[in-house]
Amino acid sequence: MRWLGRPTPAEPGPVPMPGATSLLEQNVSPATSPAAGTQVADVLASPTATAVLPENTLVQPAPRPTFLAAIPANWRPNRAWLSLIPSPRSTPFTFGYLVLLLGTSLLIRFGSSKLTDKLLAASSTDAHNMARHPFTALLTSAFWIADGGWLPYAVIFAIAVAPFERRFGGLRTALVFFSGHVFATIATELPVMALIHTDVLPHSAGRWLDIGVSYGFLTTAGVLVAMLRGRSRIVGIAALELFVIGVYVTDDPATLASVVTVLGHACAAHFGLLVWGPRLRSVPRIAR
Numbered sequence: 001m002r003w004l005g006r007p008t009p010a011e012p013g014p015v016p017m018p019g020a021t022s023l024l025e026q027n028v029s030p031a032t033s034p035a036a037g038t039q040v041a042d043v044l045a046s047p048t049a050t051a052v053l054p055e056n057t058l059v060q061p062a063p064r065p066t067f068l069a070a071i072p073a074n075w076r077p078n079r080a081w082l083s084l085i086p087s088p089r090s091t092p093f094t095f096g097y098l099v100l101l102l103g104t105s106l107l108i109r110f111g112s113s114k115l116t117d118k119l120l121a122a123s124s125t126d127a128h129n130m131a132r133h134p135f136t137a138l139l140t141s142a143f144w145i146a147d148g149g150w151l152p153y154a155v156i157f158a159i160a161v162a163p164f165e166r167r168f169g170g171l172r173t174a175l176v177f178f179s180g181h182v183f184a185t186i187a188t189e190l191p192v193m194a195l196i197h198t199d200v201l202p203h204s205a206g207r208w209l210d211i212g213v214s215y216g217f218l219t220t221a222g223v224l225v226a227m228l229r230g231r232s233r234i235v236g237i238a239a240l241e242l243f244v245i246g247v248y249v250t251d252d253p254a255t256l257a258s259v260v261t262v263l264g265h266a267c268a269a270h271f272g273l274l275v276w277g278p279r280l281r282s283v284p285r286i287a288r
Contacts, residue, residue, distance in 0.1 A: 177216040192206065222271065
């Protein structure tokens with residue numbers, strides 16, 4: 001019975017070949033260990049190796065290069081300045097109006113002179129047209145620029161109309177703009193019509209070309225000045241008055257047309273400053 005107490009000899013296991021690596025050792029190698037991640041050197045060394053990412057790791061796609069990314073940082077425009085440019089989303093009235101003025105300016109520039117002269121003569125708010133078709137003249141005269149210089153008016157609209165629309169919205173901007181245009185036109189053309197009717201002025205004074213958008217944007221500018229407080233309002237009023245006087249002096253102050261125009265500018269600016277300004281001062285800013 002001694003054989004019961006003898007220890008059982010261990011069965012011989014497989015003998016590894018020289019230079020071979022155990023399969024268990026391969027499974028726990030750092031190259032494929034989930035906790036350790038994937039080493040680039042191990043992946044590149046073996047064509048059959050598989051990269052294993054750590055747990056809870058999200059792979060984000062590489063961002064596509066944008067247009068501004070190709071521009072040096074010191075050359076990129078400031079976003080604060082870009083926000084002042086009229087856009088169809090933030091200022092649809094201002095943007096659409098500038099597009100319309102650009103179209104009529106291009107028509108004056110490249111269209112036939114016979115067609116453009118006929119359109120301008122029918123759109124003019126002179127005494128002759130105001131006596132025969134006042135509504136058509138009042139509406140269409142605000143869609144033309146006399147000298148065709150669209151770019152300066154685009155800058156003026158960005159300063160005097162777009163801020164108004166951002167504060168009060170497009171519908172109220174259109175109401176104030178066109179009400180100032182109509183009021184200033186009637187206030188200046190009715191006296192001219194009366195003077196022509198009484199033979200104080202010749203009948204030729206009732207057929208000068210009277211078109212433009214200056215009455216409208218001066219009305220919105222007057223409201224914006226009325227929104228200011230303290231010394232800023234005083235500075236704004238002075239700048240508004242100097243603008244009106246500057247346009248008159250640089251135009252042709254000796255002609256009757258320039259006198260009528262400067263009176264219309266003054267009426268439009270003070271209409272916005274004294275009439276619309278107090279009414280809109282308590283109106284809350286629209287929500288964006």
